[in-house]
Amino acid sequence: xxxxxxxxxxxxxxxxxxxxxxxxxxxxxxxxxxxxxxxxxxxxxxxxxxxxxxxxxxxxxxxxxxxxxxxxxxxxxxxxxxxxxxxxxxxxxxxxxxxxxxxxxxxxxxxxxxxxxxxxxxxxxxxxxxxxxxxxxxxxxxxxxxxxxxxxxxxxxxxxxxxxxxxxxxxxxxxxxxxxxxxxxxxxxxxxxxxxxxxxxxxxxxxxxxxxxxxxxxxxxxxxxxxxxxxxxxxxxxxxxxxxxxxxxxxxxxxxxxxxxxxxxxxxxxxxxxxxxxxxxxxxxxxxxxxxxxxxxxxxxxxxxxxxxxxxxxxxxxxxxxxxxxxxxxxxxxxxxxxxxxxxxxxxxxxxxxxxxxxxxxxxxxxxxxxxxxxxxxxxxxxxxxxxxxxxxxxxxxxxxxxxxxxxxxxxxxxxxxxxxxxxxxxxxxxxxxxxxxxxxxxxxxxxxxxxxxxxxxxxxxxxxxxxxxxxxxxxxxxxxxxxxxxxxxxxxxxxxxxxxxxxxxxxxxxx
Amino acid sequence: xxxxxxxxxxxxxxxxxxxxxxxxxxxxxxxxxxxxxxxxxxxxxxxxxxxxxxxxxxxxxxxxxxxxxxxxxxxxxxxxxxxxxxxxxxxxxxxxxxxxxxxxxxxxxxxxxxxxxxxxxxxxxxxxxxxxxxxxxxxxxxxxxxxxxxxxxxxxxxxxxxxxxxxxxxxxxxxxxxxxxxxxxxxxxxxxxxxxxxxxxxxxxxxxxxxxxxxxxxxxxxxxxxxxxxxxxxxxxxxxxxxxxxxxxxxxxxxxxxxxxxxxxxxxxxxxxxxxxxxxxxxxxxxxxxxxxxxxxxxxxxxxxxxxxxxxxxxxxxxxxxxxxxxxxxxxxxxxxxxxxxxxxxxxxxxxxxxxxxxxxxxxxxxxxxxxxxxxxxxxxxxxxxxxxxxxxxxxxxxxxxxxxxxxxxxxxxxxxxxxxxxxxxxxxxxxxxxxxxxxxxxxxxxxxxxxxxxxxxxxxxxxxxxxxxxxxxxxxxxxxxxxxx
Numbered sequence: 001x002x003x004x005x006x007x008x009x010x011x012x013x014x015x016x017x018x019x020x021x022x023x024x025x026x027x028x029x030x031x032x033x034x035x036x037x038x039x040x041x042x043x044x045x046x047x048x049x050x051x052x053x054x055x056x057x058x059x060x061x062x063x064x065x066x067x068x069x070x071x072x073x074x075x076x077x078x079x080x081x082x083x084x085x086x087x088x089x090x091x092x093x094x095x096x097x098x099x100x101x102x103x104x105x106x107x108x109x110x111x112x113x114x115x116x117x118x119x120x121x122x123x124x125x126x127x128x129x130x131x132x133x134x135x136x137x138x139x140x141x142x143x144x145x146x147x148x149x150x151x152x153x154x155x156x157x158x159x160x161x162x163x164x165x166x167x168x169x170x171x172x173x174x175x176x177x178x179x180x181x182x183x184x185x186x187x188x189x190x191x192x193x194x195x196x197x198x199x200x201x202x203x204x205x206x207x208x209x210x211x212x213x214x215x216x217x218x219x220x221x222x223x224x225x226x227x228x229x230x231x232x233x234x235x236x237x238x239x240x241x242x243x244x245x246x247x248x249x250x251x252x253x254x255x256x257x258x259x260x261x262x263x264x265x266x267x268x269x270x271x272x273x274x275x276x277x278x279x280x281x282x283x284x285x286x287x288x289x290x291x292x293x294x295x296x297x298x299x300x301x302x303x304x305x306x307x308x309x310x311x312x313x314x315x316x317x318x319x320x321x322x323x324x325x326x327x328x329x330x331x332x333x334x335x336x337x338x339x340x341x342x343x344x345x346x347x348x349x350x351x352x353x354x355x356x357x358x359x360x361x362x363x364x365x366x367x368x369x370x371x372x373x374x375x376x377x378x379x380x381x382x383x384x385x386x387x388x389x390x391x392x393x394x395x396x397x398x399x400x401x402x403x404x405x406x407x408x409x410x411x412x413x414x415x416x417x418x419x420x421x422x423x424x425x426x427x428x429x430x431x432x433x434x435x436x437x438x439x440x441x442x443x444x445x446x447x448x449x450x451x452x453x454x455x456x457x458x459x460x461x462x463x464x465x466x467x468x469x470x471x472x473x474x475x476x477x478x479x480x481x482x483x484x485x486x487x488x489x490x491x492x493x494x495x496x497x498x499x500x501x502x503x504x505x506x507x508x509x510x511x512x
Numbered sequence: 513x514x515x516x517x518x519x520x521x522x523x524x525x526x527x528x529x530x531x532x533x534x535x536x537x538x539x540x541x542x543x544x545x546x547x548x549x550x551x552x553x554x555x556x557x558x559x560x561x562x563x564x565x566x567x568x569x570x571x572x573x574x575x576x577x578x579x580x581x582x583x584x585x586x587x588x589x590x591x592x593x594x595x596x597x598x599x600x601x602x603x604x605x606x607x608x609x610x611x612x613x614x615x616x617x618x619x620x621x622x623x624x625x626x627x628x629x630x631x632x633x634x635x636x637x638x639x640x641x642x643x644x645x646x647x648x649x650x651x652x653x654x655x656x657x658x659x660x661x662x663x664x665x666x667x668x669x670x671x672x673x674x675x676x677x678x679x680x681x682x683x684x685x686x687x688x689x690x691x692x693x694x695x696x697x698x699x700x701x702x703x704x705x706x707x708x709x710x711x712x713x714x715x716x717x718x719x720x721x722x723x724x725x726x727x728x729x730x731x732x733x734x735x736x737x738x739x740x741x742x743x744x745x746x747x748x749x750x751x752x753x754x755x756x757x758x759x760x761x762x763x764x765x766x767x768x769x770x771x772x773x774x775x776x777x778x779x780x781x782x783x784x785x786x787x788x789x790x791x792x793x794x795x796x797x798x799x800x801x802x803x804x805x806x807x808x809x810x811x812x813x814x815x816x817x818x819x820x821x822x823x824x825x826x827x828x829x830x831x832x833x834x835x836x837x838x839x840x841x842x843x844x845x846x847x848x849x850x851x852x853x854x855x856x857x858x859x860x861x862x863x864x865x866x867x868x869x870x871x872x873x874x875x876x877x878x879x880x881x882x883x884x885x886x887x888x889x890x891x892x893x894x895x896x897x898x899x900x901x902x903x904x905x906x907x908x909x910x911x912x913x914x915x916x917x918x919x920x921x922x923x924x925x926x927x928x929x930x931x932x933x934x935x936x937x938x939x940x941x942x943x944x945x946x947x948x949x950x951x952x953x954x955x956x957x958x959x960x961x962x963x964x965x966x967x968x969x970x971x972x973x974x975x976x977x978x979x980x981x982x983x984x985x986x987x988x989x990x991x992x993x994x995x996x997x998x
Contacts, residue, residue: 021886021890065980065981065983065984066980066981066983066984067983067984067986067987068912068916068983068987104882104883107882107886129912132903133903133904133908134903134904136902136903136908137902137903137904139902140897140902143942143945144945144949147946147949147950148949148950154950155946155950158946158950159939159942159946162938162942163935163938163939163942166902166935166938167932167935170931170932170934170935171928171931171932173915173931174915174919174924174927174928174931177912177915177916177919177920177927178919178924181916181919181920
């Protein structure tokens with residue numbers, strides 16, 4: 001066994017989390033920052049030493065510690081990218097809370113570090129129940145983060161978040177028990193190649209769907225998300241939108257598709273139907289929000305729907321696109337919540353109508369906010385464009401109708417994001433308070449600049465992110481291809497364009 | 513088989529019985545001044561009883577012509593019972609010293625020892641009469657313990673209520689025993705099992721009698737483990753009894769009664785599994801649901817923990833409903849973890865007192881505890897999340913084990929309904945966490961006792977994720993214990 005880097009990545013924040021509880025506020029801040037930066041460094045090492053195109057599971061660790069299940073860790077390309085996303089966002093979250101959190105700082109830092117442990121653990125777990133433990137345990141620190149450091153209605157939001165997600169997960173838990181007994185293994189890689197009878201698959205798929213759909217969140221079980229986002233502190237929102245929402249998509253990718261291919265194909269209509277409703281409905285809801293965080297929260301639901309249609313398109317474009325949307329959305333929505341946090345820290349309101357004309361006194365802020373707004377819309381050159389175009393292309397091959405409906409989400413997305421941007425940044429300065437707001441401090445700039453760089457990187461050279469998961473997508477497709485559903489697109493192979501004619505069209509195209 | 517061998521197998525009960533009698537004499541002559549010495553000696557006697565379990569007492573088989581069984585199932589339960597009883601003795605002095613009214617008298621540890629002897633008989637019983645004698649010995653001591661604070665009206669009321677309802681339960685159980693004896697012709701578990709196996713239970717007069725006997729015996733046991741619909745006494749008794757006594761009731765007797773129920777179900781009535789399984793499933797689901805729903809409105813933390821214990825018994829019964837060795841092992845696993853969680857919770861309740869040392873029992877008084885006593889709040893939060901079964905705390909593994917057994921036995925609807933109900937339970941556990949962490953502090957509790965603090969820390973460590981490292985040992989032991997019943 002090689003160096004247990006994944007265990008180390010779990011141990012460092014866990015140790016720091018415990019240590020923080022006994023430290024003074026300022027030491028706790030620095031400890032948390034140091035721990036998350038070390039983890040970021042380890043994440044970079046992980047990415048660099050990941051052998052693209054090599055073994056499906058790398059950095060594998062196994063220790064049969066717990067009787068019925070074991071300490072089994074290991075990552076493939078999908079897990080790698082999501083772990084990198086997590087460790088990338090964590091130091092930013094700590095930085096975002098540097099001044100915004102004044103009360104009970106040690107506990108706060110500790111809760112965030114525990115969240116980091118649990119997120120990495122969820123992505124790295126190779127044992128069914130180890131996954132469940134990490135997956136479910138994430139509720140505890142998030143419950144505390146929302147409940148202690150949240151806004152006015154934080155208690156309602158924290159309960160709703162906790163109980164909603166718990167109910168979904170418990171049904172999945174029973175399904176996991178059944179799977180581990182029937183297949184006589186708790187190893188996720190083994191289960192990914194185990195064929196359950198199709199009629200059983202349907203039930204198992206629905207149980208997992210109950211959990212992942214809530215986590216995702218999909219319409220109509222998304223209602224916890226706006227509440228949780230609005231009430232959570234800025235960094236809580238960043239982690240919630242940036243990483244925790246990805247657990248649902250990761251779950252579909254890791255469990256629902258490879259373990260229950262027949263059921264996935266059979267119930268594709270359900271996913272497509274809910275996603276199409278989600279895209280249009282939540283986008284329209286986002287359009288009328290007066291609270292900035294709520295608007296971004298609803299936009300997250302719409303973006304996540306693009307993820308689900310891509311995942312269930314059963315082709316490479318769709319699945320890779322979905323992953324790219326997840327990564328891109330993790331960065332962009334995180335950044336947008338940070339942008340909201342920046343002005344919230346100054347004026348202590350999230351009401352859109354209280355702001356206006358920020359471009360005049362906060363030009364640097366306006367610029368970065370514009371970049372993230374455009375990225376959220378999916379402008380070419382930004383991260384979300386790559387994901388959305390791939391995801392929708394994949395869907396288009398399967399279902400023209402769904403692709404058509406979901407593409408309206410891009411237009412509506414442009415509408416609500418631009419409308420938000422116009423109201424907050426353009427126009428006249430509303431009041432003396434707004435005029436007194438200062439531009440980004442160096443700290444805030446340092447928080448947003450790395451995300452901006454990553455967003456552009458993903459938009460301009462997505463290959464860096466597509467390469468690690470290409471082989472995994474091929475393996476996944478080889479596994480689920482036998483169940484591929486017949487879509488309504490019925491693509492027919494073209495008669496083929498003769499090379500000469502193609503060159504001619506091309507020349508015409510460039511002449512325009 | 514000679515008497516020496518029989519006595520060697522019952523050595524733990526002998527140790528406890530002699531110890532209790534000797535300490536009673538000390539108490540009679542020594543008076544209140546001897547309390548401390550008697551308490552620590554009693555703890556030593558319990559430790560001695562644990563040591564006495566090594567050897568024939570845990571592996572000897574039948575003793576006294578089949579009336580008593582010394583197997584690893586009994587040994588496992590007894591270890592749990594003795595540890596819980598010892599903790600109940602240790603946590604008492606500080607409580608009684610501070611609380612106005614009655615002082616601790618040396619009878620307290622003696623009564624707990626007698627009760628522990630009775631509980632040992634319960635889990636070792638291989639005959640309905642041994643069972644009954646053990647049960648009564650445990651109960652009679654418990655009735656006195658419940659009303660130990662004679663000048664406190666609630667305590668006296670709790671003792672009386674416990675006695676009246678406990679006597680009713682004993683009557684029901686005895687009636688069931690008489691029916692079973694009448695229709696099977698024996699009180700020995702093995703012969704009863706033979707009679708149940710021989711009778712097809714299809715509707716003739718004899719099978720109806722057997723069925724009635726089974727129902728009444730299970731009703732009596734349900735009373736003792738406070739499973740719905742025989743749970744009514746629990747909140748009142750738990751609320752009224754002195755807190756250390758409540759902690760005792762919620763831990764050791766519960767283990768004993770569950771162990772007794774498991775043994776009766778598997779050994780005496782194993783062939784009638786189809787019949788009692790319905791009863792157990794109903795009691796399990798009803799306990800989980802009622803324990804969860806009724807707890808929501810509670811303002812008193814002891815009442816809340818009473819409903820929590822009803823709720824937890826329901827989960828333990830899910831393992832019994834499976835009726836397999838894995839199921840029984842899961843019940844034992846569940847009870848082990850439950851004892852740690854519940855003793856820890858009550859130890860925290862002991863810390864809830866005002867500046868004068870008088871106990872406070874309202875949940876609202878916990879407000880802001882995470883600011884005033886962060887360590888205590890963290891411990892209680894760990895116990896609450898653990899009782900709710902949220903990973904990564906050890907309470908999750910308890911639920912994991914019972915649901916694993918249920919799914920393995922093919923009881924999917926039971927498992928699904930059980931987990932859905934557990935979400936309701938999570939709500940009120942969260943309420944305590946919310947009160948401690950989200951609300952503003954209202955007052956400060958008096959300083960705690962170092963010994964109790966150490967016990968709380970120990971319980972919190974067991975319940976924390978570190979507990980998972982004990983799983984291989986725990987499952988090996990519980991499976992061995994369960995295997996001795998089949």
